[in-house]
Amino acid sequence: MEIRHLEYFLEVSRHKSFSKAAEVTHISQPTISKAIKDLETELGKTLFYRSTKYVELTDTGKAILDQAQQIVASFRNIHVQLEGLEKQEIGKVHIGLPHITAVTTFSHVLGAFKHHYPRIEIQLYEYGPKKIEASLQEGLLDFGIFTPEDSDLFEWIWFERDPHSVVMNPTHWLACHNMIGYENLQGEQLIIYNSDYKLHDIILDRCKLSGFIPQVAFETSQRELMIQMVTAGLGVALLPSKICQDLDPEIVISRPLTDSQLYLELALTWKRGRYLSHAASRFLNFFKLNLTER
Structure with missing residues (x-):
C-alpha cells in the first residue's frame, strides 16, 4: 500500500466519482481506478459500490475512512514541513470556504499573495461550514473560512461582515x-x-x-x-x-x-496548536498585513 492509494481513495470518497477525483488530482481515470482496485485487492475488501450513476462507500470503506484521513493528513504535514524547511517560498496551502459567500476581501488578498509567491500553490475546497470545521480539526485543511466560536479549538481573524x-x-x-x-x-x-x-x-x-x-x-x-x-x-x-x-x-x-x-460573518480560521508549514505561515502573515492595509 502506498500513500497515493489512500489519497486517491479519499478523493473518490469526497467527490463520489472516479472521473471527478481524476480531474482534481490531475491524473487519468484508469490510474485512479487501478489504484483503488489494488487497494481493495490488498485489503481483500470492496471499498466502493459502483454503478453508472454514482459511487458510494461500502461499510468497509466507511470503516477505514477516518484512519485514511489521519494517515494522509500526517503524511502531508511531514511532507510540507520538510518542503518548507528546504525552500520557504514553495509548498501548498489548503483552504476550505463555503459556497454561499462573496468573499471579496479574501479574493483580493489571495490574488496579491499569488502575485508575491507564485510558487506557493493554493488549493481551495468548497464545503459547507460544518465540514470545513470538521476538516480543520482532522488536519485536512490549513485554514477554513467560516464563523468560528470555539477559541479552545481554533484561532481566527475576522475579515467579512455582510x-x-x-x-x-x-x-x-x-x-x-x-x-x-x-x-x-x-x-x-x-x-x-x-x-x-x-x-x-x-x-x-x-x-x-x-x-x-x-x-x-x-x-x-x-x-x-x-x-x-x-x-x-x-x-x-x-x-x-x-x-x-x-x-x-x-x-x-x-x-x-x-x-x-x-449577517454573514467570516473569519480566516486555523486549528489552535497545529503546525503550520512555512507556506501556510507566509500566507497567514501576508493575510494579516494586507488585511490591515485594506
Whole structure:
C-alpha cells in the first residue's frame, strides 16, 4: 500500500466519482481506478459500490475512512514541513470556504499573495461550514473560512461582515418595498441555507420570534440554485448583500432586510496548536498585513 492509494481513495470518497477525483488530482481515470482496485485487492475488501450513476462507500470503506484521513493528513504535514524547511517560498496551502459567500476581501488578498509567491500553490475546497470545521480539526485543511466560536479549538481573524437582503423575482409583490421585515415574509415560500450553515437555524428562529412558522420551499448550499429558483418564481431567498450586488436586475432584484443583526460573518480560521508549514505561515502573515492595509 502506498500513500497515493489512500489519497486517491479519499478523493473518490469526497467527490463520489472516479472521473471527478481524476480531474482534481490531475491524473487519468484508469490510474485512479487501478489504484483503488489494488487497494481493495490488498485489503481483500470492496471499498466502493459502483454503478453508472454514482459511487458510494461500502461499510468497509466507511470503516477505514477516518484512519485514511489521519494517515494522509500526517503524511502531508511531514511532507510540507520538510518542503518548507528546504525552500520557504514553495509548498501548498489548503483552504476550505463555503459556497454561499462573496468573499471579496479574501479574493483580493489571495490574488496579491499569488502575485508575491507564485510558487506557493493554493488549493481551495468548497464545503459547507460544518465540514470545513470538521476538516480543520482532522488536519485536512490549513485554514477554513467560516464563523468560528470555539477559541479552545481554533484561532481566527475576522475579515467579512455582510448583512442580508431578500432576493425575489422582479414581478414579486415585495418588489415595491424599500426594505423588508420578517413580517413581510409570512406566508412566502422561502429558499434558504441548508443546515450546514448556522444561519439556517437563525433565520428560522427569527421568523418564529416574529410570530409565524416560516414556509421553507427549499434548502441548499448552492447560491446558483437559489437564484434559479427565485428566477422561476418558486420563492424568495435570503442572501448576503455582496452577492446581491452582482445579480442581473432584469432577472432578479433584492431589497435590504430590516434585521441588521442577520449577517454573514467570516473569519480566516486555523486549528489552535497545529503546525503550520512555512507556506501556510507566509500566507497567514501576508493575510494579516494586507488585511490591515485594506
